[in-house]
Amino acid sequence: MQGISIVIPTLNGGRIFEESLLGIRAQDFEGPVDLLVVDSGSTDGTPAAAERAGARVIRIPNRSFHHAGTRNLALKHTSYEDVVFMVQDAIPVGNLWLSHLRSVLRETGAAAAYGRQVAHASAGPYARWTTEGLNRFLGPDRRIQTLASPDAYAEMTFDEAYRVTRLDNVCALYRKELLLLHPFPEVPYAEDMAWAKEILFSGERICYDPDVVVRHSHDRPADYVFRRHVVDSVFCGRILGKLRNDFSGLSVSDLIDVSHAVESRVKDLTGGDSGSQGKHLSTGGLFPYLYARFSFRNTCRRFLLRGLRRLRGGAGFSRGEVSGQALAELDYHWRSMQESLPPLREAEARDALQKLAAGVLGKWYGDTYAAQAARGVLKTDLQRFIRPYLSGI
Numbered sequence: 001m002q003g004i005s006i007v008i009p010t011l012n013g014g015r016i017f018e019e020s021l022l023g024i025r026a027q028d029f030e031g032p033v034d035l036l037v038v039d040s041g042s043t044d045g046t047p048a049a050a051e052r053a054g055a056r057v058i059r060i061p062n063r064s065f066h067h068a069g070t071r072n073l074a075l076k077h078t079s080y081e082d083v084v085f086m087v088q089d090a091i092p093v094g095n096l097w098l099s100h101l102r103s104v105l106r107e108t109g110a111a112a113a114y115g116r117q118v119a120h121a122s123a124g125p126y127a128r129w130t131t132e133g134l135n136r137f138l139g140p141d142r143r144i145q146t147l148a149s150p151d152a153y154a155e156m157t158f159d160e161a162y163r164v165t166r167l168d169n170v171c172a173l174y175r176k177e178l179l180l181l182h183p184f185p186e187v188p189y190a191e192d193m194a195w196a197k198e199i200l201f202s203g204e205r206i207c208y209d210p211d212v213v214v215r216h217s218h219d220r221p222a223d224y225v226f227r228r229h230v231v232d233s234v235f236c237g238r239i240l241g242k243l244r245n246d247f248s249g250l251s252v253s254d255l256i257d258v259s260h261a262v263e264s265r266v267k268d269l270t271g272g273d274s275g276s277q278g279k280h281l282s283t284g285g286l287f288p289y290l291y292a293r294f295s296f297r298n299t300c301r302r303f304l305l306r307g308l309r310r311l312r313g314g315a316g317f318s319r320g321e322v323s324g325q326a327l328a329e330l331d332y333h334w335r336s337m338q339e340s341l342p343p344l345r346e347a348e349a350r351d352a353l354q355k356l357a358a359g360v361l362g363k364w365y366g367d368t369y370a371a372q373a374a375r376g377v378l379k380t381d382l383q384r385f386i387r388p389y390l391s392g393i
Contacts, residue, residue, distance in 0.1 A: 003032035004102060005078035005176075006086060008055075009070055010039045011062070013046040013088040016120075021053040023092035029099050034079040040065040046088075068184035068191035071169070075183070081176045085169045085192075086214075092171075093118070093213040101173045104209045108144060111204035112196070114172040115212025125344055125352040126225075127217040129337045138166065138208055145196075145206040153201075158244040162236065167196035167206055171214045178204065189235040189393060197239060222358035229359045230389040233366025237374070247364070248371040252385050254322050258364055261323035262357050265330060270350055330360050365389070 006024060010017060024035065035055040039047045041062035050057050058077060060070065071085060082102060092098070104113040116138070119131040145164050147153050153161065169192040178199065185194040196206055220228070237243060333356055338344075344352065369386040372378040 002082070003034055003080040004029070004082045004084065004098065004173075005034040005036060005080045006084040006098075007036045007038065007071065007074045007078065008050075008086045008088055009065070009074070010037055010042060010046050010050070010088045011065070012042045012044045013049070014044060016091070017046060017088040018049050020086070020088060020091050021049065021055075023097075025053055026095050027092065027098040028095045032080075033098070036074055036077055038070055038074045040070070066186070067189065068186050068194075071191065072183045075176065075179055078176065082173060083176045083179065084171070084173045087170050087216070089216060089218075090117075090170050091120075091215040093215060097212060097214070100209075101171075101212045104142070104207055104212060105173050105175070108205070108207040110144070110207040111178050111199045112167055112172055112174045113207040113209060113212070114166075114168050114170075115208070115214065116210040117168075117170060117214055117216045119217035120215050122219075123217040124219045125337065125341050125348050126355040127219050129341060129352070131217050132340060133336075135210065137163065138210070140210060142207065142209045142211070145200065145208065147200045150201065156242070158237070158240065158242040161240045161242050162193075165193050165196045165200065165240065166208065167192040170216050171212070187235065187239065188391075189231055190239055193236060194239045220355075222354045225355045226358040226362040226365075227389045228393055229362025230366035230369070230386065231393045233363055234370045234373075234386075234390060237367075237370040243367070243371050243374055244363075245367040246371050246375075247368040248375040248377055250322065250368045251379075252381050255365055255368060255385075258323055258326045259361055261327055262330060262361055265327050266353055266357050269334065269353060326360060326364055330357060333360070362389075 008017075008020070013020075024033070027033065035050070035053065036058065037047065037050040037055045038058045038060060039050070040060050047057045047059065056077070058074065060073075064070075075083060082105065084098070084101065101113060101115065104110070104115075116135055117131055118135075119128045123131070145166065147164065153164075156164065172192065179195075182195065182198055182202070184191040185198065187194045200206065233244065334353065337352060337356065365386055366389075369378070369382060372382060
């Protein structure tokens with residue numbers, strides 16, 4: 001049987017990477033498996049662990065890593081026509097994972113195939129909830145993603161376009177011939193989505209199969225959750241050519257009002273005490289990491305007192321309407337989390353709530369930046385406020 005190549009970019013993969021390697025080596029696959037690791041400067045023995053598992057290792061400087069460029073580089077060193085791209089903390093579920101993934105590609109004639117993610121056993125409530133929410137969004141059945149026409153795509157909403165162009169390099173199998181013809185676009189984020197859009201417009205198809213499963217989730221602090229949602233809003237919107245929300249009429253001062261409203265709601269939901277984990281949602285935590293971007297110009301207090309010039313253009317909102325929408329979103333997701341997860345201990349609930357709030361705020365900040373950039377009304381204050389969050393993911 002023809003072999004298959006697996007490519008994993010790494011940086012200090014640690015124990016979970018070793019678990020991933022064990023899962024790959026345990027596969028019952030009829031054919032050779034060519035494992036290729038591209039390491040960008042690990043100091044914890046990750047390359048050696050990969051070599052012990054039989055992998056070939058390409059070492060690159062840390063500064064040269066690029067989500068798209070590094071994968072395109074790795075592709076040139078693969079040995080077989082079917083190429084899996086994975087991440088270092090994705091662990092295959094079952095010993096037929098690889099065989100099943102290839103079968104999906106063969107049976108559907110797709111350009112690429114990807115599967116479902118489930119949270120690690122040690123994952124916290126927020127990570128479990130977000131992973132389960134993604135799976136509900138993608139659906140319980142095998143799904144072929146195609147585009148009927150450019151006009152059909154133009155009529156799609158942000159969420160519809162997001163779903164049809166979904167592809168995830170957490171674990172995805174590609175036809176090498178198509179990747180060589182259409183390399184990953186050199187975008188700073190979501191290279192898999194950008195490639196999916198391009199390949200769908202060329203007439204190819206992508207397959208999602210929830211029976212192909214890897215364990216993958218992250219327990220990150222609230223400031224990372226905030227940044228991740230900013231980045232997702234801005235870059236996915238740019239790739240899709242869609243706006244999730246037209247917040248082009250909002251200003252930085254509006255966003256600060258939203259942040260205060262969310263902070264107040266979190267305090268209400270936690271009985272007025274956000275506890276040790278609430279530091280990211282209090283004036284002692286979340287706001288300094290937002291305001292720090294202006295620390296070279298003025299202090300928090302001076303910034304708030306002087307206010308900012310209201311940005312014009314796009315849809316207008318009253319101050320109460322803006323905060324009300326954000327609070328409704330927070331409340332809806334909080335109820336959803338409570339209904340879908342087992343009862344949470346107090347500390348777990350507090351941690352989950354502060355991450356949930358950070359995600360809501362990150363989406364609002366990111367959607368505002370994306371809308372103003374798309375409408376050509378991006379003002380200097382908002383640009384300076386948000387641009388520093390558009391890296392580091």
